[in-house]
Amino acid sequence: MSPAGSSRWSPTTEQLMILEELYRSGIRTPSASQIQQITTHLSFYGRIEGKNVFYWFQNHKARDRQKLRRKLTKQLQLQQQQQQQQFQLHHHCQQLNQDHITNHFVGSFGYSTARSTTHDFSFFNSPSLIFQGGAANTPEQALSCKWNVHNPQSNLVENKEMAFCNYGWTLVDVDNQASSCCTTRPLKTLDLFPLTTTRINEDCTATPPK
């Protein structure tokens, strides 16, 4: 189901290899243009969109950190366990025999004094407002919006034309021109007070309808 009716992107082997190589080369949070370049390049090997690249890096970075953390905590736990065991053994041996065994553990576990006794193991007036999801107004103009973007590479602020999408954004290119939404006056009066009483969004803390 990878080719046509697939709901989510799954990277081809080549795409994955390249992404990993890029990651290994030090790229963690690619900029907009970087993402675009990567996407363009990778689209040679199969269907791919900018957001896929974006998400890939995001997840990869996060899961890398996660892996590291787990690794570290495991190590710590192991160390602590070892220390604990060591301590207990040490104690036990002290009680059974004396100098010989005690000195043995001193050697293998790094105790500095043969007879140390203490150890630390520290740790929004209309309640009937409605929006037509279908969007009846001119989508071309309605969905574009100008935006300043700071480019970390060139260290310049660029004016980009953008539009919104569920919880995310996309550049539409645009040259350097002073631009603002104010200049572009509202296209038509927003239908904010319709007659119906239906509510669109009832979500409260719970997850929104999908």
Place this chain on the structure above:
Amino acid sequence: MSPAGSSRWSPTTEQLMILEELYRSGIRTPSASQIQQITTHLSFYGRIEGKNVFYWFQNHKARDRQKLRRKLTKQLQLQQQQQQQQFQLHHHCQQLNQDHITNHFVGSFGYSTARSTTHDFSFFNSPSLIFQGGAANTPEQALSCKWNVHNPQSNLVENKEMAFCNYGWTLVDVDNQASSCCTTRPLKTLDLFPLTTTRINEDCTATPPK
């Protein structure tokens, strides 16, 4: 400093009132088209962009939850304190006098039994991969990308043209047409093996350069 050289949006009184009204009406996570409509409408009262609306709802919702949580924990703490005091008093009284006082507390605090005593409480091998942030290739084509978007209102998947921007995305409109990045072949070979050795992104868990 609200009008011109301001780095961040600060809502006008009207804008804020409308946003709050919308929120009160039940809107929590507005869809792309909702955001666009709101933005268009609000731009009548001052400079505003879609992302501002997006962030506003996000923050407002989050801080509402936060407020609620804090309120609840405070209440709980108070309750527990009261119970504790009550319990102590109860005990104290038991020791001093008998039936009369004990029964008094039963009444006001809801003890069920007068004498209860317990409570439960990537294929490259170049480690020097580089991307020009400036983006030398045709930005128009390079930065646009087609994308399917699920519209929760109409419950339809729409094809939208989009572009990427630092950690975000924007709709650029587009009618319903089968479209994919594959169809749009890579515009030019990506300059993946430059001569320099400079690394772009060294970020590791730390915050990226701004």
Place this chain on the structure above:
DNA sequence: GCAAATTAATGATTTATTCAAG
């Protein structure tokens, strides 16, 4: 009254968590 200095709000990002497709 008025700025400089602090603090409180809140806009904008980044990170963590969760969901669900494969």
Place this chain on the structure above:
DNA sequence: CTTGAATAAATCATTAATTTGC
């Protein structure tokens, strides 16, 4: 069980309120 996608939580950074000393 992995991992793409989405959402929520945490955090950072700037702006508006306040306070403070003169």
